[in-house]
Ligand SMILES: Nc1ncnc2c1ncn2[C@@H]1O[C@H](COP(=O)(O)OP(=O)(O)OP(=O)(O)O)[C@@H](O)[C@H]1O
């Protein structure tokens with residue numbers, strides 16, 4: 001069946017839309033992809049919503065907190081616009097699409113407090129598109145005692161079920177997450193590994209006003225301050241066993257505040273590479289290769305540092321004829337189909353739930 005997946009990631013860069021054909025098991029065929037960037041005004045509102053949500057004890061739309069209302073309205077509207085444009089450009093009618101997987105925008109992720117918050121109104125999206133929508137993928141997991149993330153592992157498994165194992169799939173978004181795929185069916189271990197591009201984006205934005213370090217050019221001109229990398233790596237998160245997950249705000253650029261732009265970018269990029277390398281120590285066997293998806297694979301310096309730290313093949317997912325910008329959105333299309341069939345989307349060794357479980361709320365049309 002055909003499904004659309006929608007992702008608005010922690011980088012707050014925009015709405016990704018992917019179309020796939022899948023049976024919710026090993027059969028997956030990515031068909032098309034498009035990205036719809038947020039405006040600077042949208043981004044500012046979403047950033048402020050994240051800041052406020054993180055101060056709350058629990059998700060709560062309080063009337064005086066117009067920012068979160070406004071942010072949810074923006075997220076819903078941009079997704080509706082994106083889906084309508086995508087359907088039109090691909091000459092698809094609403095009846096061709098079985099379901100939309102709508103991740104929404106994470107504004108705060110607090111599994112330690114028993115909640116995670118993705119904004120975006122799935123019922124309104126279903127109404128506007130006349131297509132059934134699955135949203136709120138993470139809450140059920142967190143309520144059952146899981147981390148609520150990462151959820152992509154079962155999609156990584158579907159993509160690489162026929163490859164030779166063990167291998168690992170690394171997603172380099174604002175935060176990085178990794179899936180280890182072992183030899184046995186459904187032998188998956190996963191976790192967030194640390195920052196990916198989020199801190200580098202913050203650093204470059206603060207120093208130059210740019211959104212990110214294009215191709216890692218700034219970092220390529222800097223020197224890595226290993227003492228600072230070691231200090232950042234001494235945070236408790238890095239010695240914790242998986243499953244474990246992060247909020248985008250869990251790390252700050254303070255540690256590199258006194259460095260030049262170039263050295264700061266190089267040091268933060270090395271921190272990402274080092275934290276990915278550390279995650280490998282939690283797996284029962286060294287993977288034969290690391291397959292990389294997400295925006296960070298465009299950062300040449302990061303890919304080189306990963307290769308140097310991991311000492312194994314680090315290959316962009318394009319080497320396997322897939323589009324690494326589309327992987328997350330495709331993943332949420334796949335998870336929505338699994339939800340419709342009541343198949344599990346999270347597992348004891350991916351998010352820490354007590355048993356495999358499905359997740360997401362269905363808004364039927
Ligand atoms: N050409 C490029 N050069 C360097 N970095 C890039 C390039 N293109 C994208 N990126 C990085 O990738 C990031 C976006 O990646 P991606 O879209 O995978 O993240 P996300 O989905 O928002 O985050 P998450 O996976 O944590 O939810 C940008 O913020 C930027 O840092």
Ligand SMILES: CC(=O)N[C@H]1[C@@H]2OC[C@@H](O2)[C@@H](O)[C@@H]1O[C@H](C)C(=O)O
Pocket residue numbers: 009010106109116148149150151152153171173174175176177191192245246328
């Ligand atoms: C709470 C939340 O939105 N987490 C995201 C974030 O972005 C990357 C990393 O942290 C990952 O664990 C997760 O997203 C991916 C898509 C996942 O669930 O697999």
